[in-house]
Amino acid sequence: MSQPDLGDPRFEEIVRQLREKAPPAPEGLRERVGATARAEGARTVRTRWNLGLRRGLALAAACTVAVGVGAALINGLAGSRDPGRPELGAQRRQPEASAATGAESQDSFLQKFSGAALPPARRRLQDYDARMRLRVKDAAALDRATKRAMRETRSLGGFVASIDFGTRPENQGDANLVLRVPVGRVQNAVARYTELGTIVSQQVKINDLQPQADRLSQSATELRRRIAELVAKSRKSGLTVDERIQLENARRDLQSVTGHRSRLVREASYATVTLELTTDKAAEKREAPGAFRTFWDDASNILGTELIGLLYALVVAGPFVLLAILALIAERSRRRRANDSLLAHN
Amino acid sequence: MPASLPASERGLREQRSLAAAAEAHLDDVYRYVLYLTGDRNVAEDLTSATFERALRRWGRYDPKRGSAKTWLCQLARGVALDHFRADERRRRRDHKYAATIREADEPVYGDGLSPVLESAMADLSAGEREVVALRVVLELDGDQAAGVLGISPTACSTRLSRALTKLAERVEADVSA
Numbered sequence: 001m002s003q004p005d006l007g008d009p010r011f012e013e014i015v016r017q018l019r020e021k022a023p024p025a026p027e028g029l030r031e032r033v034g035a036t037a038r039a040e041g042a043r044t045v046r047t048r049w050n051l052g053l054r055r056g057l058a059l060a061a062a063c064t065v066a067v068g069v070g071a072a073l074i075n076g077l078a079g080s081r082d083p084g085r086p087e088l089g090a091q092r093r094q095p096e097a098s099a100a101t102g103a104e105s106q107d108s109f110l111q112k113f114s115g116a117a118l119p120p121a122r123r124r125l126q127d128y129d130a131r132m133r134l135r136v137k138d139a140a141a142l143d144r145a146t147k148r149a150m151r152e153t154r155s156l157g158g159f160v161a162s163i164d165f166g167t168r169p170e171n172q173g174d175a176n177l178v179l180r181v182p183v184g185r186v187q188n189a190v191a192r193y194t195e196l197g198t199i200v201s202q203q204v205k206i207n208d209l210q211p212q213a214d215r216l217s218q219s220a221t222e223l224r225r226r227i228a229e230l231v232a233k234s235r236k237s238g239l240t241v242d243e244r245i246q247l248e249n250a251r252r253d254l255q256s257v258t259g260h261r262s263r264l265v266r267e268a269s270y271a272t273v274t275l276e277l278t279t280d281k282a283a284e285k286r287e288a289p290g291a292f293r294t295f296w297d298d299a300s301n302i303l304g305t306e307l308i309g310l311l312y313a314l315v316v317a318g319p320f321v322l323l324a325i326l327a328l329i330a331e332r333s334r335r336r337r338a339n340d341s342l343l344a345h346n
Numbered sequence: 347m348p349a350s351l352p353a354s355e356r357g358l359r360e361q362r363s364l365a366a367a368a369e370a371h372l373d374d375v376y377r378y379v380l381y382l383t384g385d386r387n388v389a390e391d392l393t394s395a396t397f398e399r400a401l402r403r404w405g406r407y408d409p410k411r412g413s414a415k416t417w418l419c420q421l422a423r424g425v426a427l428d429h430f431r432a433d434e435r436r437r438r439r440d441h442k443y444a445a446t447i448r449e450a451d452e453p454v455y456g457d458g459l460s461p462v463l464e465s466a467m468a469d470l471s472a473g474e475r476e477v478v479a480l481r482v483v484l485e486l487d488g489d490q491a492a493g494v495l496g497i498s499p500t501a502c503s504t505r506l507s508r509a510l511t512k513l514a515e516r517v518e519a520d521v522s523a
Contacts, residue, residue: 021456
């Protein structure tokens, strides 16, 4: 390195003298220091990592990033091995609430509906409501699918509650069918409907009607008992005017309750399947995500969560860290000025 | 003598043990502390204290981050500053100012140094003398000296220039007189 200050001819003699006449350490000091140093013996410089603050912080940051990315990758790998896990789990937890997913493969759908995923209860009255959206190729296929859906429904002992069929230019069209199928055969029906086109979405809702039916039965029993009492009394000693009115009301209520219960039973004996058929390209079934896509999505989600956590930590701790850094800088500056001042006066 | 060893062998040795580093750089540390304090007795004590501190901290020394010479000089500077601070506290406590009185016959900054230069050196502040010691006597380059002083190389160069100019002016004035 060049030394412009020392190369100045004015300083040449001073520099030469200072270097040549520089005093060596006295022998006594040499012996003392030698003894001190020998106490250290042949100890070698520690080979362990001696990082220092900056390198330590950089290493800690790198390790944190590596752990975060590693966790995301591991989670992604685990998720990609079982892509259907979340949907099935949700169904098992809440079998009677609802199950709705978008664009699943036909096989997985069939497996769900023909399996034990959402079967109607055999000993309880239930309102079973399934909604399916299928895509067909064109208007001709739409017509064929609609007719076949009606045929399949009737063959299973059901009926068509309503139908809304329409075509549009360019060989496009939609059909909306509300089908009633005996509840014992609804799984079979759904399995047959899935063969009509490509599944776009599906939803199943099950409401338990048994408590309501039980209440109606209990009401009917009480009314019958009351009516029997009043009839027995009329045969024995006759009825007052009030009692005759009570008897009339009880008979009317019994008729209403039994009618209501009959409608409920009838309602529960048929499942409602709403079938939407469409030629709309936008409704085309999306491919089930592959293993890499699942892995990537899971890893991205975890990374996103980690980033949010990091940002949150930065927002919370940032001002304190900034204050600490400023205090550190101020302290170093103060100490440097104090040292300069000390050396200037000695 | 250590100074007669080849540089590469010396570097290897000083990486191995403090004893080797002390053997190689004792004179440098002593000269630096002497220039800082301007007192041979104090310089001896502080040099000894520096190597005791080095012994305690030898495990932290990383040869990749700098030479043993600069590391020892940094330790010596810390020891000297501690000494100055303690000295200042003592002066304050005793309410008296103990001026450093140097015996005229005893040279401090070099054996056989011209009295004019010796006197001019004594007139410099400790801060000015230390930069002269590092750059001129110990022959550290600008970056190394700046590292020891904890300032930028530019500031180090400015401080050296100012100190040498002051020395040259004093010497010239004494010679003229």
